[in-house]
Amino acid sequence: MKDTLTKSVDYGRSLGAEYVEVRAQHLFKTLLTTKDGRVEGAKEGIEGGAGVRVLANGAWGFVSLGKLDSKLLTEAAGEAVRLAKAASLRVKKPVKLADVKAVEDRVVATPRKSPQDVSMEEKIDNALAMDKTIFGYDSRIRSCTISYLDVTGTNYFVNSDGACIEQDKLYVWSRILASAREASIYASAREEIGSTSGYEVFDTETPEKVGTMVAKRVVEQLKAKTPKGGSFPAVIGPNVVGVFMHEAMGHLAEADLTLSGSVLYDKLGKQIASDVVTVYDDGTVEGAFGSFKYDDEGVRTQKTALIENGTLTGLMHNRETACKLNMDPTGNARAEDFRFEPIIRMRNTYLAAGDNTFEELIEDIDFGYYLKSFRGGQANLDGTFQVGIQEAYEIVKGQLGDTVRSASISGNTLETLRKVDGVGRDFELWSGRCGKGQIAFICDGGPHIRVGEVIIGGGA
Amino acid sequence: MVAEPKLAELIDFGKRAVKVAVGRGAEEAEAFLSIVSGTSIDIERGQIVRSIKRMDQGLGVRTVYGKAVGFSYINTLTIKNIEEAAARAFRAARASRPDKNWLKFPKPKRYGETRGTYDKRIVGVSSDELVETAAVMLGAVEAYDKRVLAVDGGVGASVFHTVVVNSHGVEAFDMGTAVGCSMETIARDGADVTPACFELNAERVYDLDPEAVGTEAARQAVSSLKAKKIESGVFPVIFTQAAFRSLIYYTLINAVKADYVQRERSALKDKIGEKVASDLVTVYDDGLLEGGLLTSKFDGEGVPCQKTLVIDKGVLKNFLYDNYTANKSGAESTGNASRTGVAPYASTPVLEASNFTFKRGNRTPEELVAEVEEGLLVYGVQGAHSSNAESGEFSVVATPVWKIEGGNVAYAVQGVMLTGVVFDVLRNVSALGSNVRKLGQLVAPWIRVENVRAVGRK
Numbered sequence: 001m002k003d004t005l006t007k008s009v010d011y012g013r014s015l016g017a018e019y020v021e022v023r024a025q026h027l028f029k030t031l032l033t034t035k036d037g038r039v040e041g042a043k044e045g046i047e048g049g050a051g052v053r054v055l056a057n058g059a060w061g062f063v064s065l066g067k068l069d070s071k072l073l074t075e076a077a078g079e080a081v082r083l084a085k086a087a088s089l090r091v092k093k094p095v096k097l098a099d100v101k102a103v104e105d106r107v108v109a110t111p112r113k114s115p116q117d118v119s120m121e122e123k124i125d126n127a128l129a130m131d132k133t134i135f136g137y138d139s140r141i142r143s144c145t146i147s148y149l150d151v152t153g154t155n156y157f158v159n160s161d162g163a164c165i166e167q168d169k170l171y172v173w174s175r176i177l178a179s180a181r182e183a184s185i186y187a188s189a190r191e192e193i194g195s196t197s198g199y200e201v202f203d204t205e206t207p208e209k210v211g212t213m214v215a216k217r218v219v220e221q222l223k224a225k226t227p228k229g230g231s232f233p234a235v236i237g238p239n240v241v242g243v244f245m246h247e248a249m250g251h252l253a254e255a256d257l258t259l260s261g262s263v264l265y266d267k268l269g270k271q272i273a274s275d276v277v278t279v280y281d282d283g284t285v286e287g288a289f290g291s292f293k294y295d296d297e298g299v300r301t302q303k304t305a306l307i308e309n310g311t312l313t314g315l316m317h318n319r320e321t322a323c324k325l326n327m328d329p330t331g332n333a334r335a336e337d338f339r340f341e342p343i344i345r346m347r348n349t350y351l352a353a354g355d356n357t358f359e360e361l362i363e364d365i366d367f368g369y370y371l372k373s374f375r376g377g378q379a380n381l382d383g384t385f386q387v388g389i390q391e392a393y394e395i396v397k398g399q400l401g402d403t404v405r406s407a408s409i410s411g412n413t414l415e416t417l418r419k420v421d422g423v424g425r426d427f428e429l430w431s432g433r434c435g436k437g438q439i440a441f442i443c444d445g446g447p448h449i450r451v452g453e454v455i456i457g458g459g460a
Numbered sequence: 461m462v463a464e465p466k467l468a469e470l471i472d473f474g475k476r477a478v479k480v481a482v483g484r485g486a487e488e489a490e491a492f493l494s495i496v497s498g499t500s501i502d503i504e505r506g507q508i509v510r511s512i513k514r515m516d517q518g519l520g521v522r523t524v525y526g527k528a529v530g531f532s533y534i535n536t537l538t539i540k541n542i543e544e545a546a547a548r549a550f551r552a553a554r555a556s557r558p559d560k561n562w563l564k565f566p567k568p569k570r571y572g573e574t575r576g577t578y579d580k581r582i583v584g585v586s587s588d589e590l591v592e593t594a595a596v597m598l599g600a601v602e603a604y605d606k607r608v609l610a611v612d613g614g615v616g617a618s619v620f621h622t623v624v625v626n627s628h629g630v631e632a633f634d635m636g637t638a639v640g641c642s643m644e645t646i647a648r649d650g651a652d653v654t655p656a657c658f659e660l661n662a663e664r665v666y667d668l669d670p671e672a673v674g675t676e677a678a679r680q681a682v683s684s685l686k687a688k689k690i691e692s693g694v695f696p697v698i699f700t701q702a703a704f705r706s707l708i709y710y711t712l713i714n715a716v717k718a719d720y721v722q723r724e725r726s727a728l729k730d731k732i733g734e735k736v737a738s739d740l741v742t743v744y745d746d747g748l749l750e751g752g753l754l755t756s757k758f759d760g761e762g763v764p765c766q767k768t769l770v771i772d773k774g775v776l777k778n779f780l781y782d783n784y785t786a787n788k789s790g791a792e793s794t795g796n797a798s799r800t801g802v803a804p805y806a807s808t809p810v811l812e813a814s815n816f817t818f819k820r821g822n823r824t825p826e827e828l829v830a831e832v833e834e835g836l837l838v839y840g841v842q843g844a845h846s847s848n849a850e851s852g853e854f855s856v857v858a859t860p861v862w863k864i865e866g867g868n869v870a871y872a873v874q875g876v877m878l879t880g881v882v883f884d885v886l887r888n889v890s891a892l893g894s895n896v897r898k899l900g901q902l903v904a905p906w907i908r909v910e911n912v913r914a915v916g917r918k
Contacts, residue, residue, distance in 0.1 A: 032556075036723060041808045042556040043531040044548050046541075047518070060502075060510035066517055066535045066803075083511035086588050087501065090508040090595050120555035128557075142724040179725050179850050186727060186850030229692065229879065229915040260505055260611040261646045263653060339514060339802055376846035378857075381611070381646055382655040384875040386857040388846020406848055408855035410877050411917075457855040457877035457915045 001166075004070045005158035008052060012077035013160050017054040017084065019097060020077060020160040023296060024050040024068055025338045027153035027169065030115065034127045034146045037135070042120050049338035052076045056084035058094020062341045098322035098329050100299050102162035107293045109168035111198025115150035118199050123148060126202055127174070133211025134178050138219045145177045150199070155296075163298040171289070171441055172201055173431070176210060180218045187221035187405060189214050189390050190375065194289030194431025194441060201287075217373065217391050224405035227392070231453045233368035234409070235361045235395065238428035240371045240387060242444030245279055246349050246434065247377040248385035248413040250444070253281075253306050253314075254332070254344045255321035263383040263414055267312045273417035275310040276354055283331055283347035289431035290349075290442040294331070296342035301331040306349075307417075318344050336438035346434060351446030354423025361422045361450040363398040369456060370395050371409060383413040409454045422450035467621075467633055470495075473542055474625030477521045480546035482627055486523035486553065488565050489546070490626040492760065493519045493537075494804040498618030499587050501594040503643070506602075506610050508594050511587050518805035521549040524565070528556040533806045563787035565626045571764045574634075576751030581666040582617050582637035590615045593670045597641055600674025605647070607685070608678045611656060613643035615670070622804070624762035632762045638753070639663055641670045647681035654684035655859045655875065658702065658840065662898065664751050680839060684860045687872035690916040696835035696890065697878065697912040698828050703858070705902040706844035708816075711852045711882035713901065716745075716770055716778075717796075718785035719811045725850050727883060728776060736776045737886035742819035743771040745780055746903070747795050752815035753898050760799035760809040768794045770816075771886075782811045818904035821892030828893050828908050830867040836914060837862040837869055841878065852882035858914070877915040885909050 005022040012020035031043040050073055051064040061084030063076040088094075115123075127146045134144045150172045157165040172195045179188040191214050195201035236244065252262040259265070264272070273279075283301030285291050292301055297319050305314050315325070318333035321344065333342040362370065370393040377387035388408045394401035424447035434442045474491035481489035495517040502510040518535035519542060530553030534545045594615045601610045617639045624632045640662035647654045657680035659673045699707065720726040728736060747765025749755050758764055761783050769777045781789070782797035797809035829837065838858040847854040859875040893905035 038559050038561070039528065039557045040559075041522070041529045041531045042552040043533075043808065044552055045520075045533040045806055046545075047533075047535045047803075047806070049516070049535065059508070062510060062512045064512075064514045064516070066515060068536075079513060083513060083587055086591050087508050087511040090591060090598075092507050095509060120552060124556065179723075181724055181850070184727075186725075186848065188725075188848060188850050229877070229913075256504070261609055261648055261653060265653075339516060341510070341512065374846070375848075376843065378842045378845070380655040380842060380857075380859055380875070382653050382859075384655055384842070384857055384859055386843030386846070386855075386877070388843060388855065406851070406853045406855065408843065408846060408877070408879075410843075410857050410875065455877065455915065455917060457879045 001156050002158065002164055004073060005156060007070065008073040008077045009158055009160050011074045012054045012081055015078060015081040017056040017081050019055040022050060022052050022073065022158050023338060024156040025153060027151055030123065030150045032124060032127060032148045034131055036143055037128060037131050039124055042124060051338045051341065052080045053341055054080040054084050055095060056081050057088035058091045059084050059088035060095065061087065064339045095320055096323045097319040100319065100329055103298060104164045107167040109170040111170060113199035114152065115172055115199045116152050126207055129207035130176060130211040133208050134215045137212060137215030140180045140182050140219060140222060141178055141215060142181045143179045147175045149173045157298050159298055165294050165298055167294055170196055170198065172199055176214050178214050178218045180222055182222045185222050187218050189218035192431050195287055196289060196291050197287035220403050221405040224403035227369065227404045227407040227456050229457050232456055233365050233452055234454050235370045235448060235450050237372040237448055238445050239373040239430050240389065241351055241446035241449055242430050243374045243377045243387055245351050245446060246346060246444040247387065248379045249279060250281065250346050250349045251379055252383065252413060253316055255315040255317045255325060256344045257381060258315050259321060259324065260381065262381045264312060270312055271310050272312045272414055273307055273310040274420045276423045277307055277310050277417055277420050278352040279307040280305055280352060281316055281346050281349045285348045288348045288429055288443045290347035295333045296335045297333040299329045299331040299333065301347065304330045316344055316346065318342065334440050336440065340438045343436065345436065345440040346442050348429060348443040350429060350444060351449065353425055353427045353447040355425050356422045358424060358448055361424060361448055362395050365395045366397060368395045369404065370400055379413065385413055386410045408457050410457060411455050416451060416454060419452040420449050421452050424448035470623045471625060471631060471633065473519060473537055474623050476539065477519060477542050477546045478625055478627050480543045481521060481523045481550050484547055484550045486525055486550050488524040488627050490522045490565050491519060492799060492805055493623040495621045496618060498616060499590060500616035501590045501614055503594055503598055503610055503613040508591060516803055518803060519545060520805040521546050522808065523549040523553045524562065525550065525553040527558040527560065527562040528553050529562065530556055531808050561788045565628055566630060566761050566763045566783050566793065568629045569764050571757040572748050574748055574755050574757050577636045577664045577755050579637045579665040582639050583619050585617050590617060593641060593668065597643055597670035597674040600671045601643060601645060601678045604675055604678035605682045607647045607649050608645050608681045609648065611644045611646055615641040624758065626762060630762035632758045634757045636756060637664060639666055639668060641668055641673050643673050643677035645677040645681040647685050649685050652685055654681050657681045657684060657860050662753055664753065680860060684872045687874045689874050689918040690863060690876060691918045692914060692916045694911050694913050696832050696908060696910050698837045698906055698908045700839045700906055701897055701899045701902055701904050703838040703841050704904060704907055705899050706841045707854060708882060710845055710847045710849055711854060713813050713816060714849045715852065716780055717811045718779045718781045718789060721779050722785060722788060727850065727852055731776050734776055735774050736883060737771055737774040738889040739774045740821065740889050740892055741771055741774050741886055744768065744817045745770055745813050746817050747814035749815040749817065749903065754814040754901060759795040760797040763793045763795045763797065765795040765814060780811065780813060782809055785811060813901050815903050816901045818892065820894050820896045820905045823891050823893050825893050825895050825906050828891055828906055829864055829869060832864045832867060835864045837864055854882060855879040874917060879913050879915060
């Protein structure tokens with residue numbers, strides 16, 4: 001494989017490219033979906049292919065091929081150079097790359113239980129056990145959809161700087177959706193599980209544990225009231241803190257989006273959050289869904305500080321943005337697979353724990369909301385964010401009160417970060433997937449925090 | 461752009477997979493093949509930076525054994541791989557569990573005509589020509605106003621071929637082309653930064669207006685400067701296609717899918733024949749729409765695409781079915797099985813709307829605005845995916861959004877939340893525009909809705 005890729009790289013260089021990289025993959029996937037105890041399909045797939053990316057005359061050319069063939073790969077390098085040169089005719093500021101040390105390495109996955117060694121029958125049994133737990137919890141539960149995916153295989157990376165990396169891929173993922181109905185009240189809840197360790201994730205995230213959590217969450221909403229709209233103090237749980245750190249804060253600190261004019265554009269080195277806020281994007285968390293050793297530009301992953309004690313100290317980079325801002329690459333360049341070029345993506349993004357107890361966070365709130373788990377979130381470059389909440393409670397006179405359904409929070413990221421006035425001592429990471437034209441597997445999380453004021457919407 | 465694949469060879473690959481699966485003992489088998497190739501040009505931060513070519517092909521096999529379904533796919537089309545994929549799909553079916561509602565794969569049927577879905581000029585387009593198109597769009601942004609930044613955008617062209625073969629005699633082949641350009645902008649004036657604004661133009665034939673896309677994206681951004689905060693209230697709201705599409709994608713469109721209805725996940729269950737929307741609302745799901753972005757001869761299972769009346773003058777008429785849900789309800793498939801994602805061959809069919817078409821009204825966009833004393837003009841909503849699909853409840857941020865006062869677009873508003881239930885929105889539709897356009901699954905004009913609750917930030 002190394003020889004095939006090297007030949008393609010050398011050919012691209014011989015045509016005058018400043019930089020050439022070839023990524024090849026062999027992947028094996030198992031997928032299954034169950035709907036209300038019915039197995040919709042037990043699925044397996046094998047895919048292989050390569051992506052050739054070149055930088056010529058300051059512009060990028062990229063060719064992806066759903067094949068691994070030495071001759072075609074070499075031709076692809078030629079085509080990529082031609083594409084880059086066509087694009088370069090309009091380039092005003094040529095793209096340049098930050099220097100990195102060229103690595104040669106072989107990264108071997110060492111799962112306790114490789115998903116390849118677990119039978120399709122066992123994977124189906126596991127999903128059906130979760131389904132059974134959920135339906136068994138309450139007769140008002142009407143539907144349950146469980147998706148399962150595992151990916152195993154190998155990535156090969158060779159570039160014209162001399163890097164040569166062979167890195168095993170291993171992902172195990174499941175998503176559980178449940179809905180319940182009572183008279184005209186409809187409720188739904190979801191949960192995701194993800195790991196880069198191995199199938200052993202289900203030894204701790206057992207069907208009974210996860211199923212009960214999802215079922216409880218959906219049933220609770222049936223008796224819930226809708227929230228009052230307006231500004232309120234809130235205590236935000238790790239699951240919602242995570243999505244806030246990812247959507248509202250993280251995307252703005254992806255250097256490509258920062259350079260595109262996100263509200264962090266001119267904020268490096270400045271205080272942007274209250275001083276209890278410290279945020280990391282960390283690719284080194286063992287077994288976490290967003291962890292890996294090398295990114296898709298061959299750069300070693302790291303724990304990157306984004307905010308330290310309220311000051312914006314870092315951004316997430318690829319080699320291109322690092323060069324542009326005269327900073328170091330952070331190992332955030334990721335491609336969904338060989339079909340895509342690497343772009344700046346998050347890994348495991350979280351707010352660092354502080355020292356408050358949960359009781360301390362809620363005790364001073366006369367009326368507010370406890371936002372425990374999210375349904376989805378989105379943010380805009382100007383810092384406007386929205387996070388849908390699936391599980392929430394009123395806080396009344398320092399105590400948890402009634403359950404609230406279909407709430408959502410919104411506001412401006414920077415205004416909200418400045419209003420964080422308490423950070424818990426607990427910590428949780430949650431697995432998820434992020435879409436930015438491509439899918440990336442990520443984690444986000446943090447401790448419980450208290451925010452002086454957020455806008456609560458929702459409720460008809 | 462790409463050599464035409466040999467049709468006969470693709471059908472032979474499909475037949476081979478079906479034959480091998482049946483030979484192994486499968487009661488039924490189906491093969492789906494897709495070949496997609498495309499060229500695109502990326503714009504980032506004011507310049508063309510990248511040119512991309514992609515080619516992906518593959519085959520997915522579904523097999524049935526004892527009412528259990530197994531699936532397997534590959535992306536390297538050799539006889540050996542195809543035979544192995546068929547064998548693996550059969551093994552997967554044996555490992556799976558029987559489904560008492562499984563009946564059978566579709567039988568062959570006559571396909572309708574499609575128009576405006578394939579254009580040889582797109583097949584032949586060069587990357588240089590697409591670079592030129594991107595440059596025109598970028599030039600229009602730059603010429604509009606110095607304060608505008610072309611954050612992200614691009615031009616793309618693609619060609620796709622699809623084959624479905626099954627053991628009941630379905631042998632279907634279709635091909636199509638698509639082309640599009642898009643532009644995301646922001647404007648910056650001192651400390652004033654606008655939210656991202658967006659415009660696009662997507663077509664099946666080679667007929668793009670990159671200059672109009674660039675100009676409109678820039679116009680929105682400049683017009684979004686000096687945004688004000690507003691007080692909460694209940695307003696008439698005009699939704700553009702982009703905003704309305706986001707709003708209904710996770711709510712109304714799911715609620716009319718038979719899968720959601722059968723599984724009690726739809727608030728429209730048992731509502732066929734009932735009034736669910738204003739008299740002004742008539743909706744078709746039209747898989748054969750001329751030049752429709754989702755138009756094709758047949759769906760992902762080889763069932764003919766068709767025009768299905770969903771809502772007629774406010775009355776719910778039909779749900780959307782794929783083969784499985786139709787069999788379960790004793791209905792006919794409406795041809796709504798979709799193979800989704802970047803690699804269609806790698807997915808089993810999913811029930812999806814095709815061209816979800818709102819019948820046009822008679823108002824120009826200017827008239828829609830002029831009739832509003834105090835209201836909002838919403839160009840996009842964010843967070844729609846957090847809507848409650850079951851109840852239709854939504855709580856989204858409108859952005860970019862403008863305040864309408866005295867029949868005029870008065871000023872940009874800093875993101876307000878809109879909350880409500882999508883079915884109330886449908887009942888409160890008070891006017892539709894005549895400015896129909898295609899945007900993903902949605903084909904619709906601007907739509908005005910009364911009594912929408914907005915939570916302001918003042």
